[in-house]
Amino acid sequence: ATGMFTYDPGFMSTAACNSAITYIDGDKGELLYRGYPIEQLAAKGDFLESCYLLLNGELPNTAQKEEFVYMVSRHTMVHEQMQFFFRGFRRDAHPMSVLVGTVGALASFYHDSLDINNPRHREVSAIRLIAKMPTLVAMAYKYSIGQPFVYPKNELSFSANFMHMMFSTPCEEYKINDVLVRALDRILILHADHEQNASTSTVRLAGSSGANPFACIAAGIACLWGPAHGGANEAALSMLEQIGSVDNIPEFIRQVKDKNSSVKLMGFGHRVYKNYDPRAKLMRETCYEVLAELGLENDPLFKLAMALEKIALEDEYFVSRKLYPNVDFYSGIVQRALGIPTALFTGIFAMARTIGWVAQWKEMISDPEQKIGRPRQLFVGETTRTVKPIAER
Ligand code: SDX
Numbered sequence: 242a243t244g245m246f247t248y249d250p251g252f253m254s255t256a257a258c259n260s261a262i263t264y265i266d267g268d269k270g271e272l273l274y275r276g277y278p279i280e281q282l283a284a285k286g287d288f289l290e291s292c293y294l295l296l297n298g299e300l301p302n303t304a305q306k307e308e309f310v311y312m313v314s315r316h317t318m319v320h321e322q323m324q325f326f327f328r329g330f331r332r333d334a335h336p337m338s339v340l341v342g343t344v345g346a347l348a349s350f351y352h353d354s355l356d357i358n359n360p361r362h363r364e365v366s367a368i369r370l371i372a373k374m375p376t377l378v379a380m381a382y383k384y385s386i387g388q389p390f391v392y393p394k395n396e397l398s399f400s401a402n403f404m405h406m407m408f409s410t411p412c413e414e415y416k417i418n419d420v421l422v423r424a425l426d427r428i429l430i431l432h433a434d435h436e437q438n439a440s441t442s443t444v445r446l447a448g449s450s451g452a453n454p455f456a457c458i459a460a461g462i463a464c465l466w467g468p469a470h471g472g473a474n475e476a477a478l479s480m481l482e483q484i485g486s487v488d489n490i491p492e493f494i495r496q497v498k499d500k501n502s503s504v505k506l507m508g509f510g511h512r513v514y515k516n517y518d519p520r521a522k523l524m525r526e527t528c529y530e531v532l533a534e535l536g537l538e539n540d541p542l543f544k545l546a547m548a549l550e551k552i553a554l555e556d557e558y559f560v561s562r563k564l565y566p567n568v569d570f571y572s573g574i575v576q577r578a579l580g581i582p583t584a585l586f587t588g589i590f591a592m593a594r595t596i597g598w599v600a601q602w603k604e605m606i607s608d609p610e611q612k613i614g615r616p617r618q619l620f621v622g623e624t625t626r627t628v629k630p631i632a633e634r
Pocket residue numbers: 434435437438439468469470471473497504505506507508509510511512513562564567568569
């Protein structure tokens with residue numbers, strides 16, 4: 242209450258929502274997908290199995306998994322006309338701007354025939370989005386480097402197919418490395434869902450009006466792009482490159498602490514985790530595994546990141562503010578090692594988070610009690626007043 246206005250604390254409860262998908266304990270640093278600890282799902286390392294779990298609430302049995310993998314693999318192609326949307330962009334357009342545009346454009350191919358009140362239509366829309374995102378992300382990359390689009394291959398796993406579409410050319414097939422493919426599956430699992438973060442709340446709010454689910458996911462992509470959210474992985478790698486060496490860490494930390502500077506330690510801090518983000522630890526382990534597989538265990542940026550993390554975790558400024566590494570701190574280094582260009586890091590995040598967005602959208606739109614979202618405000622503006630003639634203003 243500000244004296245001028247009182248507000249009903251209950252109104253805050255309308256801003257939240259009930260969900261059974263993902264649970265976070267920010268104080269303990271715990272993350273569960275449908276009750277399963279993220280550590281167990283990451284160790285299993287099967288992204289489509291985690292997709293099935295997030296979407297349906299249970300891990301699949303053999304038959305269910307085979308059917309789900311079959312369904313996803315048969316929806317990986319996009320309409321042939323989609324390529325004309327890409328050709329309208331500048332070659333140097335940021336991939337997230339391309340994804341917002343092309344995922345939004347997908348709505349035009351699946352609008353008239355889509356009845357979101359039909360559970361089957363909801364299911365197929367979810368599968369289409371999960372299946373087509375890797376294809377669109379790879380197409381955005383190929384377009385940016387002037388190479389021809391590469392079609393998906395049904396016999397490849399989700400992550401292997403993505404690497405194929407990204408790095409194969411008509412002249413030479415990408416050589417699948419199972420260690421790298423398994424690492425990418427784990428990276429996607431770590432990014433898959435995170436309860437009511439900004440982009441998921443965007444998708445839920447857009448979807449609550451009954452809007453086309455492809456357009457709702459485009460809205461989520463727009464929100465994820467921000468550097469305070471999914472854009473932090475790109476910003477964290479740029480930050481490490483700017484710091485350059487361990488010797489420069491003290492000066493960087495000084496700038497972060499300087500109240501007059503806007504310098505932040507990108508990849509650190511979180512709205513919910515006031516303890517170590519469990520995903521950051523798993524991401525660091527995955528990062529080391531990939532670098533070791535490539536003989537890059539002495540990668541200077543990885544060493545710099547670990548030194549920076551150690552210093553920050555012992556520094557009163559970060560400790561007192563409960564600032565710990567989040568999912569974005571190491572993800573840029575491991576994606577760079579996989580050959581993914583920095584500008585595409587958030588696109589990979591969007592590719593993974595699509596499963597969380599569609600699972601949360603499906604949960605919301607399937608609720609018979611569901612109503613259009615309408616967050617309220619705490620009004621702090623002018624009280625009623627009278628318009629004066631312009632001569633008196
Ligand atoms: C993601 O919501 C989700 O779940 C998101 C996500 C997901 O999976 O969907 O987890 C993905 O978005 C992870 C976050 C990625 N963003 C970054 O790494 C950008 C850098 N981090 C900050 O922008 C910040 O930590 C936020 C936005 C992430 C969280 O901000 P909070 O919780 O609102 O923290 P705050 O702004 O209240 O900060 C408290 C204090 C402030 O200092 P004082 O005003 O008290 O002096 O900590 C400072 C902040 O200035 N602070 C930082 C900092 N983060 C907060 N100082 C330096 N570096 C940072 N990174």
